[in-house]
Amino acid sequence: MRMNYCYYYYAITTGARALNKLAWTAAFSAAPALPRVKKRDAPRRASKPFVDAASALVQGGDGGRGSLALAKRGGSGMSPPDGGNGGKGGGVYVEAAAGVRDLSGITALYRADNGGHGGGDGMYGRRAKDVVIQVPLGTWAEVYRVDDDGDKSWDDAGGDLDFEVSQSAHATFEVPVLTLDLSTAGERHLVAAGGVGGLGSRSKGSRHRSRIALNTMPGFLRDKQLDPEDSVRQAAMGGAGESVRLSLRLKTLADIGLVGAPNAGKSSLLRAISTARPAVADYPFTTISPMVGSVVCPPDGAMLSVADVPGLLRGASMGKGMGIDFLRHVERAPFLAFVVDVCADPHEVVEWLLTELAAYDESLVSRPRLVVANKVDLPEGRERARELREGLPSEEVIAVSALTGEGMGELIRTMRRMLESQVVDWKARDYDPVALAKKKLM
Ligand SMILES: Nc1nc2c(ncn2[C@@H]2O[C@H](COP(=O)(O)OP(=O)(O)OP(=O)(O)O)[C@@H](O)[C@H]2O)c(=O)[nH]1
Ligand SMILES: [Mg+2]
Known part of the structure; x- marks a missing residue:
């Protein structure tokens, strides 16, 4: 009896599955084929608007700090200074490129990396990479100096660019420090220089500036109450990268x-x-x-x-x-x-x-x-x-x-x-x- 039930159950479920498959196959084969959309009939994407004026805040990277390390030397006696220089901050360049159509690719901020810090054992800091802003041929670039005191920097603004972006360069500084006509493919100009690397304690410049401090170097380093104006520390600080506002206008070149x-x-x-x-x-x-x-x-x-x-x-x-x-x-x-x-x-x-x-x-x-x-x-x-x-x-x-x-x-x-x-x-x-x-x- 139990055998019969199993047999009936098996036959019913298998038959139902077969019927189900048959129904779906029939339904799909009867359905009309979907019309194929030809590529040329497909709706075209709206082309990007042509942008012929743009403005950006441009910052060169800061120079890396020089190291004030002293050489590790056994025995008594003064350890000689052994710190390497900091690396130079990256500069920002503007370049005329033949393949660029308009200024739509220009972003609000360009910032080059900071230079690497110097290390002990005379290790120099890494030189930061430069940033290149590519613009179309015929771009007229005006570079305006950004006031260190008046203008907020990117960091001061807490990453909020609205303040900088909303300000037109013309509104704040009427006369550009540099005007460039970028009309030859490949021509490249520096618009914001990177800061110089700080001098490490090993460098001659550092020693020259700090003859007196150098004589007391070990004690000077242990002293927690360092004078902020101390020449050694000053020399070790990397220079700040330049900050400028770049105003770009495309002036088409044609005969x-x-x-x-x-x-x-x-x-x-x-x-x-x-x-x-x-x-x-x-x-x-x-x-x-x-x-x-x-x-x-x-x-x-x-x-x-x-x-x-x-x-x-x-x-x-x-x-x-x-x-x-x-x-x-x-x-x-x-x-x-x-x-x-x-x-x-x-x-x-x-x-x-x-x-x-x-x-x-x-x-x-x-x-x-x-x-x-x-x-x-x-x-x-x-x-x-x-x-x-x-x-x-x-x-x-x-x-x-x-x-x-x-x-x-x-x-x-x-x-x-x-x-x-x-x-x-x-x-x-x-x-x-x-x-x-x-x-x-x-
Ligand atoms: N009959 C005739 N119609 C012309 C001729 N040249 C242009 N048109 C027509 O004039 C109209 C305007 O032509 P466009 O070439 O768009 O004029 P445009 O000066 O570029 O106009 P904007 O882009 O609006 O400044 C179109 O309907 C053209 O077909 C022509 O030589 N003869
Ligand atoms: Mg027209």
Whole structure:
């Protein structure tokens, strides 16, 4: 009887399991296949915003302490001083790197390590590693001294950076101690030096500074009531690392800067003449950050770089639209191209563009330029372009259509010709990165 129960139990449970498996298999095979999302249809991640200004507190490491050890020597007599020097604190450098796109990687604080302390038996402290801040080519760096008394240090602030970060360098110190134009790949400058290592008791400097104290070295070391001004201890203390505030602004480096009202077709033009792919749309301020494209000039394949920047509104110098601050991205272009929509009062636009440029920097008005009359494919476009040329006899006007490609060959040839005739003089006069980098204002 017991055998029968076991048999029934076994048969029922095995059958139930088999049925269960069958049901699940049927359900899955009947279910419609999930649609596969193609990679190009998948929602694209929003690109990181372009950061063209940043500020950071930069601190060099402190020098390590020198050791005041005495040599272990048996027998009587005075033990000679045997302490090694402390290591140098790490310095902080800023370096122009070709692969860096913008200043989004800049953090609020850079601090190099402290040097290692010296040890007995003449052991020198370890030299701390330097820190290198990489910035894009064309970064303008200003170094402001941080007041030791007035400003809180990182340690004083208990690790709370808000105090330091919220303070603009300009607000506290108006004149930078050093201004750097980082426009050559690989150029590197020291902005905050590390402190020197302290002198160990073995070093000549220490002995020189402390002739009198040295004579009584053993007693002096046992004395708990050391004079804080004692020269030996002073010499053994490592120097403090420098603290500076670094203000960084990216000024795009390009041969030609495209300037114009929103929707004039600057980005379309850059797309048409270069391999760059800026966003194009029929609403104002499609472009909110600069983009540089490379134009290959026939027949020899010489390269020109062209910068597209946000649109400029009439009254931008009074804060309208995106203001005029972004003009720093064309500030160093030796040559400008005003892009105007031929069907939207181009003559008037050229006039107020000059006024807005003058409000940013007078020298931009006298910068060699070209007027690109865009959208000639529109009805009456060619007629308007002809009127503009007649109305502005002193300007070089080129009629183009970024949409159809009309006039692109002539535009590239003219850009090249004008650059070749102007760039040499312009660069020789103002554009000397090495001289600028070495320019100390204080
Ligand atoms: N018909 C015609 N439309 C054009 C031409 N060039 C540009 N457009 C159109 O004008 C609109 C604005 O073009 P964008 O290139 O985005 O203009 P933008 O000057 O870069 O504008 P912002 O980035 O806002 O300053 C888009 O709808 C373009 O398709 C052209 O030559 N002919
Ligand atoms: Mg644009």
